[in-house]
Amino acid sequence: MNTDKRTLNIGLFGFGCVGYGLYSVIGKTPGLKVNIKRICIRDESKERPVKLPLFTADKYKILDDPDIQVVVELIDDADAAWEITQLALRKGKAVVTANKKMLAEHMEEILELQKIHGRPVLYEGAVCASIPIIRNLEEYYDNDLLQKIEGIVNGSTNYILSKINKDNTTYLNALQEAQELGYAESNPLLDTGGFDAKYKLLILLAHAFGTIVKPEEILNIGIQNLGDLEIQFAREKGYKIKLIAQAYRNEDETVTAFVAPQFVKPHQQLYAVDDVYNGVIAESAFSENQFFYGRGAGAFPTASAVLSDISALTYQYKYEYKKMKQIHYPISTDVTLTLFVRFSQEHEKSIAGYFEKIEETYSNRNSQFIIGKMQLGKLKQLKETYPELSVIVAN
Amino acid sequence: MNTDKRTLNIGLFGFGCVGYGLYSVIGKTPGLKVNIKRICIRDESKERPVKLPLFTADKYKILDDPDIQVVVELIDDADAAWEITQLALRKGKAVVTANKKMLAEHMEEILELQKIHGRPVLYEGAVCASIPIIRNLEEYYDNDLLQKIEGIVNGSTNYILSKINKDNTTYLNALQEAQELGYAESNPLLDTGGFDAKYKLLILLAHAFGTIVKPEEILNIGIQNLGDLEIQFAREKGYKIKLIAQAYRNEDETVTAFVAPQFVKPHQQLYAVDDVYNGVIAESAFSENQFFYGRGAGAFPTASAVLSDISALTYQYKYEYKKMKQIHYPISTDVTLTLFVRFSQEHEKSIAGYFEKIEETYSNRNSQFIIGKMQLGKLKQLKETYPELSVIVAN
Numbered sequence: 001m002n003t004d005k006r007t008l009n010i011g012l013f014g015f016g017c018v019g020y021g022l023y024s025v026i027g028k029t030p031g032l033k034v035n036i037k038r039i040c041i042r043d044e045s046k047e048r049p050v051k052l053p054l055f056t057a058d059k060y061k062i063l064d065d066p067d068i069q070v071v072v073e074l075i076d077d078a079d080a081a082w083e084i085t086q087l088a089l090r091k092g093k094a095v096v097t098a099n100k101k102m103l104a105e106h107m108e109e110i111l112e113l114q115k116i117h118g119r120p121v122l123y124e125g126a127v128c129a130s131i132p133i134i135r136n137l138e139e140y141y142d143n144d145l146l147q148k149i150e151g152i153v154n155g156s157t158n159y160i161l162s163k164i165n166k167d168n169t170t171y172l173n174a175l176q177e178a179q180e181l182g183y184a185e186s187n188p189l190l191d192t193g194g195f196d197a198k199y200k201l202l203i204l205l206a207h208a209f210g211t212i213v214k215p216e217e218i219l220n221i222g223i224q225n226l227g228d229l230e231i232q233f234a235r236e237k238g239y240k241i242k243l244i245a246q247a248y249r250n251e252d253e254t255v256t257a258f259v260a261p262q263f264v265k266p267h268q269q270l271y272a273v274d275d276v277y278n279g280v281i282a283e284s285a286f287s288e289n290q291f292f293y294g295r296g297a298g299a300f301p302t303a304s305a306v307l308s309d310i311s312a313l314t315y316q317y318k319y320e321y322k323k324m325k326q327i328h329y330p331i332s333t334d335v336t337l338t339l340f341v342r343f344s345q346e347h348e349k350s351i352a353g354y355f356e357k358i359e360e361t362y363s364n365r366n367s368q369f370i371i372g373k374m375q376l377g378k379l380k381q382l383k384e385t386y387p388e389l390s391v392i393v394a395n
Numbered sequence: 396m397n398t399d400k401r402t403l404n405i406g407l408f409g410f411g412c413v414g415y416g417l418y419s420v421i422g423k424t425p426g427l428k429v430n431i432k433r434i435c436i437r438d439e440s441k442e443r444p445v446k447l448p449l450f451t452a453d454k455y456k457i458l459d460d461p462d463i464q465v466v467v468e469l470i471d472d473a474d475a476a477w478e479i480t481q482l483a484l485r486k487g488k489a490v491v492t493a494n495k496k497m498l499a500e501h502m503e504e505i506l507e508l509q510k511i512h513g514r515p516v517l518y519e520g521a522v523c524a525s526i527p528i529i530r531n532l533e534e535y536y537d538n539d540l541l542q543k544i545e546g547i548v549n550g551s552t553n554y555i556l557s558k559i560n561k562d563n564t565t566y567l568n569a570l571q572e573a574q575e576l577g578y579a580e581s582n583p584l585l586d587t588g589g590f591d592a593k594y595k596l597l598i599l600l601a602h603a604f605g606t607i608v609k610p611e612e613i614l615n616i617g618i619q620n621l622g623d624l625e626i627q628f629a630r631e632k633g634y635k636i637k638l639i640a641q642a643y644r645n646e647d648e649t650v651t652a653f654v655a656p657q658f659v660k661p662h663q664q665l666y667a668v669d670d671v672y673n674g675v676i677a678e679s680a681f682s683e684n685q686f687f688y689g690r691g692a693g694a695f696p697t698a699s700a701v702l703s704d705i706s707a708l709t710y711q712y713k714y715e716y717k718k719m720k721q722i723h724y725p726i727s728t729d730v731t732l733t734l735f736v737r738f739s740q741e742h743e744k745s746i747a748g749y750f751e752k753i754e755e756t757y758s759n760r761n762s763q764f765i766i767g768k769m770q771l772g773k774l775k776q777l778k779e780t781y782p783e784l785s786v787i788v789a790n
Contacts, residue, residue, distance in 0.1 A: 030539070031539040031722060032539070124535075130679075131685060132685070136530075136531070139530055142703070142706055143424050144426040145420070145423075145699060284525075286420050286695035288696065289689065289690075290525055291688035293664070293687075293688070294684065294686065300681035304680075307540070308538065311537055311538050312537075315715065317534075322710075327426060
């Protein structure tokens with residue numbers, strides 16, 4: 001145990017892949033004065049990759065230890081993570097977390113708790129692992145020139161979509177392979193339904209535009225309904241289908257945000273982002289696009305993002321949420337998108353009615369699609385009524 | 396004039412493209428409490444895109460004004476820029492500059508002056524304009540996990556090289572077109588000789604590895620000797636020739652840094668960085684590569700980088716140069732590179748002697764090349780003896 005006063009003592013919650021990754025990475029960065037003082041795990045009897053005297057099942061061994069200045073929370077369960085985050089802040093500890101669901105659901109309260117207790121919460125590891133996107137939005141795009149942020153922020157679905165494209169296979173086959181490789185969960189809907197991407201988008205929204213909304217206010221369309229017709233359609237046109245999270249400012253000083261599959265063309269930067277990689281584009285008024293690319297998930301990329309946050313705490317870094325102190329951009333769904341919608345024959349009439357303007361229709365014996373203009377608010381209603389539809393943005 | 400106490404008053408030196416760009420951008424960011432109080436120009440009689448009562452030819456109108464907290468220096472002349480930077484710091488003003496030559500030549504003194512006078516110097520606009528690479532090295536890669544940084548950091552040469560590749564044209568034709576379009580200077584050696592790239596590399600070196608060296612200590616090989624043989628060679632192999640600045644840590648805790656043309660293969664990230672765009676790869680021990688891409692030059696991209704620095708001053712941001720407080724990595728040239736070297740027949744014997752190992756030789760009536768292994772220190776000697784050689788890294 002290192003009791004040097006300049007050393008940051010860490011209490012770690014969770015010792016799964018990322019927790020173990022962090023433990024290993026800290027061991028290899030002697031320049032950083034950081035010491036894992038205790039690790040709280042649920043089950044003390046479970047076999048671990050290392051035998052350490054630091055393990056405990058009692059969270060208060062960390063929370064009540066006055067020598068521990070930082071709680072690093074790397075557990076899966078968003079509710080348990082939220083409880084630990086609150087307790088840690090109340091006990092005057094800084095928190096580093098990678099739990100996007102917790103962050104997305106409790107952003108407003110997390111802001112409030114940071115103010116009340118004067119301790120920071122950092123969470124670069126929660127969005128695109130190795131890409132320092134929050135730090136860039138926070139520090140570099142802190143003026144009102146940022147117009148749009150969009151990206152591929154979920155590795156599992158990008159792996160599945162890349163697989164479909166490369167191997168000319170079906171959605172279900174690609175999903176199964178992703179599951180076998182450990183790139184997708186046995187219950188994959190969090191990823192395939194676009195929920196994980198939406199949680200990340202909500203975090204980006206707070207830092208990009210100062211807009212805080214609840215997950216249920218933002219539409220997420222996943223890839224789980226993807227069928228052979230649209231896969232074939234994309235192939236013939238030379239497009240790739242990508243799951244894209246995006247948020248942009250409108251001229252009336254509102255912000256539009258949603259997650260949906262999109263046809264991406266070869267000249268677009270996100271076209272080349274394949275497999276488990278992530279890519280994010282920041283579009284600002286005067287400097288065109290900046291593109292950030294890196295590994296979006298995995299134990300070590302996430303651990304090294306967590307480590308950068310820990311390192312930032314050694315010099316009293318905290319997010320300033322500067323955008324929130326500037327203009328407040330409310331959310332708007334009053335924008336028109338070009339959409340590809342595949343549906344079954346019996347719904348044709350009712351679905352056609354949601355479009356402002358129909359540009360293409362196609363049908364064969366098995367299925368049919370419409371391409372046309374639709375307002376985002378209408379799309380939300382459409383998906384609520386017909387959740388089984390396959391919808392792809394075709395802007 | 397805005398005399399609100401929370402407003403940052405700026406004294407601007409230079410009103411060329413970037414200066415005018417900054418003036419325009421500030422006008423469009425009302426969220427930022429920033430006011431250009433005075434603009435110092437060399438020639439008051441010159442025609443300007445705007446008529447402003449703020450112009451002066453007397454630098455002391457800025458330097459002696461106690462209301463001006465920030466000097467933004469956007470003049471071409473590195474010596475004049477250095478004089479202004481020193482004077483401004485001594486007068487207790489923060490400095491924002493985009494002058495890479497000045498920074499590279501005076502990095503050590505700039506560090507010292509920041510310490511003595513307690514005022515920051517920020518210079519994101521000096522390297523890759525719109526790509527926030529210094530901020531990322533400073534804030535995010537501040538631990539000792541960073542292994543390598545490499546990139547295309549000069550827009551002019553990248554434009555010329557892209558042109559050669561796309562139009563199947565010669566170096567001189569491509570250079571001429573770049574000059575006609577304003578992408579290259581009438582005396583282009585600063586760019587084509589790799590000097591501009593080296594200045595940027597030296598700035599990156601300070602922030603990536605805490606290593607400060609003088610420009611003359613680092614080898615820069617430019618593209619000015621590029622001939623048809625190697626252009627043809629690259630084309631046949633499916634490579635692109637790119638001018639790459641790179642710095643990496645060796646196992647013996649030294650750092651190697653140089654600028655040279657390199658054969659880049661299609662699977663490599665820098666392959667897709669064409670025209671005036673820049674791309675930088677940060678390679679760290681546990682998170683694989685991060686790739687940053689954006690417009691590397693131009694009035695507005697540079698102005699918006701300068702603006703981000705100004706904005707950072709509103710919350711007392713300064714570079715911490717953390718790497719310098721950690722391990723010191725000395726420069727080493729004791730590394731072996733694979734090189735393509737084209738030369739004229741009479742030098743064959745003497746040039747062959749510089750290689751550790753020769754892998755390929757080729758000759759025709761007009762020219763010949765060797766591909767082989769050479770130590771970087773030897774390459775430096777070789778280039779000093781035969782500056783006319785065309786050398787391309789072929790790792």
